[in-house]
Amino acid sequence: MPDEELVRRVAETTGLSPAEAARVVEDVIAWHGETVEEYVRRRHAHHQTYGRRNEETFALIARELKRRPFAAPELTTRQLRRIVYG
Incomplete structure (x- = not known):
């Protein structure tokens, strides 16, 4: 829920x-829960379906990534501590 x-x-x-x-x-x-890797693969497959060339597809995906939020990676307690305390 x-x-x-x-x-x-x-x-x-x-x-x-x-x-x-x-x-x-x-x-x-x-x-918005997709990882970056999942998003890139999904968008690449979508553009290939419509016959776009990789050069154009990768440029489009790179622009899209700048505007899209992604799920945060899972962090260990140690990683969280390092974020807080350095």
Whole structure:
């Protein structure tokens, strides 16, 4: 279940039912939950389907990556400590 406060906010601001809002939130979270590698492979396959050449495809993907948030990698406790304490 996604964050209840977020679901409530989406439902209130859109007129969706709580169940519909939850599905929307889950879908958006899943969409942005892709890793960089998954995104690049998916977009490359998409562009190949439409006959784009790799040179053009990679340039497009590089531009897209600059605007897209990605799921954070899993970090160990040690890595988290290093972020905080250096």
